Amino acid sequence: MSGAPIIELDDVRKTYLAGSLSVDALRGITLRVDEGDYLAVMGPSGSGKSTLMHILGCLDVPTSGTYLLSGEDVGSLGEARLAEIRNRRIGFVFQQFNLLPSMTAWRNVELPLMYAGVHRDERKERAVAALESVGLGNRVDHRPGELSGGQQQRVSVARALVTEPSLLLADEPTGNLDSASTEDILGLFDELHAQGRTIVVITHEHEVAARSARAMLIRDGELYAADPMDAATTHGVTA
Template identity: 70%
Template sequence: MSDVVLRLDAVRKWYQTGTLHVDALRGIDLGIGEGEYVAIMGPSGSGKSTLMHILGCLDTPSSGSYRLVGVDVGELSEEELAEIRNRLIGFVFQQFNLLAHLTALRNVELPLAYAGVPGDERRRRALAALDRVGLADRVDHRPSELSGGQQQRVAIARALVTDPALILADEPTGNLDSSSTREVLALFDDLHDQGRTIVLITHEEEVAAEAQRVLRIHDGELQATAAVRR
């Protein structure tokens, strides 16, 4: 494997509500190398969302370890986790999560603003990211003036603008029609060809089939890995 971007060793996650104990993850071992394109599939209640939250540093393991580019995230404070999320992970969500009152350009600039990047540099990098996803002519449009596929491409530009170590996409085509789905998946293919590391969470077989490697999770355990596609 190339340089490891993320590694989970014996990761468990459980929840306790009164007398109810729920084991969401049951000892996950996983390594993803730089430049890999991996899809994670699983039915509702399989632990897929819990695993995504841990990969995205939105939650931490109950036991075991998760290292992202060599950093043990279990040892980080909430403030440090927030910095890791902003600097090392580019998120793409099913609901786009764009701010309705901001233009495409301003939405893409947001992670850089949080990181304290100066205004001129923010604009330059955001314009380059929007150009990369084919929206150079839509920079002044607000989300309501864009199609669903265009909104998702703005979200992908926002994910790219910090040059993250990992792109984490959670059901990124769930709200798109078939044509927009093809456009977004083609964009992920291009990003993978450029060496980006992508982890895609999906329940759709045809979406997962675009990935280089498919992992399946069931009852909090990873099943055998599907064959490499390319």
């Protein structure tokens, strides 16, 4: 069912220093996510979700412990190589879709390919194919303002997938969506999971965690296994 390890965190700690105060945001996180896995991470405000997300997305590095991404130790890499990994191996989906309003859907989706140095003809072809894969083949020339919230988030999922990353990382992907659009995006994630994509989603919403294959709770910088159907209440956490 599941394949090779994509994420291997071993005793990852993150300590922030702000003036004389130090905050232990992550306190020994050990986590493995295999190819094809669909993991939801839940937790209350201040528990370390964004900190974990930043480390998983190679936007920040641990204070101690190791992070292997597809077997590569990313803790030892410089910023240029980390930027390349973010571009090629990780697809990001954010709460605020982060689409450029003046650009059409396909222009938004081709952006990661521009950074990757892909030739323009191939960029358009791949951008359109990515939009088709999220069900927006009939909206490629629409600008974000001409699309519904759920459709805009679909565009950002297409942008995340266009580089064929090994990991899709979503941070509160339904946080700005109404219930119909939330259902739309969760349906899309179901499809991606069925196709064998590896998905990690950070969410406050129980209905989002309930759709994942596996849920974890983070509290005070520590990670606990949870039942996806019961992720909001296990360990007394009300997300």
